Amino acid sequence: MMKFNVVKVAISAPLHRLFDYLPPKGYRDKLDKLAQGMRVKVPFGRREVMGFIIRIADTTELPQERLKPISTLLDTQPLLPPSLMQLLLWISQYYHYPLGEILAIALPTRLRRLKGTAQVRTSKKTRAIQVNNYETQLVESDPVLPTLNSEQKTAFEAICKHFNQFGVFLLEGVTGSGKTEVYLRLIQQALAHNQQVLLLVPEISLTPQMVARLQKRLDNNITLFHSGLTDTERFISWKSIQLGEKSIMVGTRSAVFTPFKRLGLIIIDEEQDSSFKQQSGLLYHARDVAIMRARLEKVPIVLGSATPALESLWNAAQGRYRKFTLPRRAGASVLPTMQVIDLRQQQLQAGLSQKLISLIGQHLKSKSQVLLFLNRRGFAPIYLCHDCGWTMMCTQCDSPLRLHHRPECLRCHYCETVVCVPTDCPACNQQQLFALGQGTQKLEKILAHHFPDFESIRIDSDSTRGKGQLQQVLLRACQEKPCILIGTQILAKGHHFPHVSLAAVVEGDAGLFGTDFRSLEQSAQLITQVGGRAGRGGQVGQVVIQTYHPGHPLLNQLITKGYTGFSQLALQERKRANWPPFSYLALLRVETRQQQVGLDFLRQVKENCRLDQSVVVLGPIPSLLTKRAGYHRTQLLFRAINRLALHQTLQRLVHYLEATSTRHVRYSLEIDPLDVC
DNA sequence: AGCACGCCGACT
DNA sequence: GTCGGCGTGCTC
Numbered sequence: 131m132m133k134f135n136v137v138k139v140a141i142s143a144p145l146h147r148l149f150d151y152l153p154p155k156g157y158r159d160k161l162d163k164l165a166q167g168m169r170v171k172v173p174f175g176r177r178e179v180m181g182f183i184i185r186i187a188d189t190t191e192l193p194q195e196r197l198k199p200i201s202t203l204l205d206t207q208p209l210l211p212p213s214l215m216q217l218l219l220w221i222s223q224y225y226h227y228p229l230g231e232i233l234a235i236a237l238p239t240r241l242r243r244l245k246g247t248a249q250v251r252t253s254k255k256t257r258a259i260q261v262n263n264y265e266t267q268l269v270e271s272d273p274v275l276p277t278l279n280s281e282q283k284t285a286f287e288a289i290c291k292h293f294n295q296f297g298v299f300l301l302e303g304v305t306g307s308g309k310t311e312v313y314l315r316l317i318q319q320a321l322a323h324n325q326q327v328l329l330l331v332p333e334i335s336l337t338p339q340m341v342a343r344l345q346k347r348l349d350n351n352i353t354l355f356h357s358g359l360t361d362t363e364r365f366i367s368w369k370s371i372q373l374g375e376k377s378i379m380v381g382t383r384s385a386v387f388t389p390f391k392r393l394g395l396i397i398i399d400e401e402q403d404s405s406f407k408q409q410s411g412l413l414y415h416a417r418d419v420a421i422m423r424a425r426l427e428k429v430p431i432v433l434g435s436a437t438p439a440l441e442s443l444w445n446a447a448q449g450r451y452r453k454f455t456l457p458r459r460a461g462a463s464v465l466p467t468m469q470v471i472d473l474r475q476q477q478l479q480a481g482l483s484q485k486l487i488s489l490i491g492q493h494l495k496s497k498s499q500v501l502l503f504l505n506r507r508g509f510a511p512i513y514l515c516h517d518c519g520w521t522m523m524c525t526q527c528d529s530p531l532r533l534h535h536r537p538e539c540l541r542c543h544y545c546e547t548v549v550c551v552p553t554d555c556p557a558c559n560q561q562q563l564f565a566l567g568q569g570t571q572k573l574e575k576i577l578a579h580h581f582p583d584f585e586s587i588r589i590d591s592d593s594t595r596g597k598g599q600l601q602q603v604l605l606r607a608c609q610e611k612p613c614i615l616i617g618t619q620i621l622a623k624g625h626h627f628p629h630v631s632l633a634a635v636v637e638g639d640a641g642l643f644g645t646d647f648r649s650l651e652q653s654a655q656l657i658t659q660v661g662g663r664a665g666r667g668g669q670v671g672q673v674v675i676q677t678y679h680p681g682h683p684l685l686n687q688l689i690t691k692g693y694t695g696f697s698q699l700a701l702q703e704r705k706r707a708n709w710p711p712f713s714y715l716a717l718l719r720v721e722t723r724q725q726q727v728g729l730d731f732l733r734q735v736k737e738n739c740r741l742d743q744s745v746v747v748l749g750p751i752p753s754l755l756t757k758r759a760g761y762h763r764t765q766l767l768f769r770a771i772n773r774l775a776l777h778q779t780l781q782r783l784v785h786y787l788e789a790t791s792t793r794h795v796r797y798s799l800e801i802d803p804l805d806v807c
Numbered sequence: 808a809g810c811a812c813g814c815c816g817a818c819t
Numbered sequence: 820g821t822c823g824g825c826g827t828g829c830t831c
Binding site: 141142143144145174175176177179231 | 809
Binding site: 136138139141143145147148149150151152172173174175176177179190191192196197198793794 | 826827829830831
């Protein structure tokens with residue numbers, strides 16, 4: 131152990147350690163000029179890479195002669211402020227991910243490169259900041275500030291009292307209850323204090339209405355940050371917040387890493403949305419990271435949702451969060467009534483009962499719109515042979531091919547492989563192939579047949595794929611003309627359909643017997659959100675759920691007591707089964723060409739990581755959909771009541787994985803996985 | 808991750 | 820004889 135000045139540097143490489151360097155030439159006695167968060171250019175192997183100064187130390191494990199000096203100091207001031215650096219250090223520990231990689235992820239791509247000073251010529255084409263016409267047309271005009279109702283006021287005032295200090299506020303408001311208005315008031319309050327605001331949304335492309343509304347009220351003080359922008363646009367947006375030129379950033383999950391000059395408030399809209407979870411690389415949850423950020427920056431954070439995650443509700447029940455409820459709709463509209471349609475012994479047409487079909491007719495006749503929710507795109511999910519039972523499967527994935535119309539094809543919903551529709555069975559050559567089950571396209575067809583005088587508008591990822599297509603479809607749906615809206619979960623996401631009076635869940639049982647411990651929660655959230663689309667424009671809404679299990683206790687609870695009642699019962703079930711939030715999970719996943727290789731690898735891992743008694747390891751088992759895009763997915767699930775014990779085990783695991791050469795398998799470790807199948 | 812080194816198959 | 824495949828090892 132040598133004792134002299136060394137600089138600990140994080141380098142963007144999949145290595146769970148820092149690298150020691152000597153100070154740059156000319157800085158040996160000017161160490162105070164070096165600070166955490168500054169970028170440096172360092173020799174690394176036979177190349178030069180960018181690194182971040184993490185700290186200055188006076189010890190190193192290496193002999194002095196092996197240390198090289200930093201080549202260049204790239205910043206005179208830390209690029210990232212101390213509170214953000216602390217956040218990234220926490221992320222590295224919590225998600226067991228190399229710090230250097232996290233730093234690279236946190237920077238806009240333009241700043242990740244070693245070359246160039248990333249100066250941007252002030253281009254006048256700031257597409258990022260502009261609202262297009264469709265979006266503007268979708269926003270109702272509210273020339274006067276709407277007054278807050280008593281619940282909105284209570285929430286607003288309580289949160290205002292906690293400005294300049296950390297606190298988590300769960301704002302549970304039914305659809306249409308005016309959460310956005312509370313956000314707006316809070317944002318304006320922060321602006322009045324000369325503070326900046328971060329508003330995280332699940333997907334900007336899916337919430338143009340909310341963005342447009344904010345833009346309208348807060349005009350050019352707002353900047354967007356999402357994957358639809360070019361690298362340069364993102365850099366401009368990032369910079370405008372860093373320099374304090376803009377006060378509000380509305381962004382998707384990666385916006386949580388933006389350095390703010392004077393952050394005063396964080397808002398997470400639709401906090402239960404799974405889009406906040408990064409699906410590849412660093413598998414972080416932007417909501418959880420944002421909560422830690424608020425803690426480190428000592429600012430309040432608001433989690434808004436009509437259907438909060440069970441975890442968040444539990445945290446509120448435990449007193450860790452403060453909860454405010456907005457139980458009634460703002461303005462005149464009334465909450466819809468919910469009822470089930472018992473499908474048992476019913477004659478169905480493309481999954482629709484006679485009762486539902488006549489209800490649709492009634493609502494259309496009374497000149498209002500109908501919304502049908504079916505979370506499955508395409509025409510039919512199964513295409514099989516009547517003669518021998520052969521089912522068309524994807525060759526790359528462990529999944530049946532879905533039949534699509536216009537264009538006519540079979541398509542895999544996991545890898546998007548497209549094949550022609552055969553007329554003869556590939557197994558027995560008989561011409562007996564037929565489609566089983568239904569997707570949104572089939573509903574569209576059958577409804578056109580039943581109600582030829584009314585237009586059907588399909589809203590799924592197929593009909594909204596193109597640029598601006600979603601906005602066009604939404605614009606059509608917002609017209610007053612009676613019509614039928616048919617869609618997947620896109621319908622559930624925050625869009626306002628003012629003329630819908632009937633919302634129907636076609637397959638209410640879809641999530642009832644899911645394989646994952648979270649399926650019921652997600653299903654209840656979807657049903658509630660879809661139901662919330664009905665009756666917002668003045669008329670009383672009606673929500674119907676088709677089910678074969680009208681007696682299912684949790685479904686019943688949802689229908690009779692609403693999401694709040696459901697969540698209480700669902701939490702009891704979680705507790706009984708020891709699932710989160712009553713335990714902590716981590717998932718080690720591997721992808722291999724042959725399944726056996728994955729199983730053997732994970733068995734080895736399990737044997738070689740001496741475990742804490744309190745950590746339970748389940749597996750290895752193949753994932754539910756084991757084969758995907760040609761790779762078999764296998765996994766090992768870690769579960770513990772004690773979070774610390776789990777993380778100590780994972781620390782050992784990560785070191786073991788790094789020490790043993792594991793190049794033949796692709797693996798990833800996910801903390802707090804959202805699904806475990 | 809990159810980038811080198813190193814040891815075995817088909818080619819001017 | 821060598822060009823180049825990707826297995827293994829290392830980076831302060």
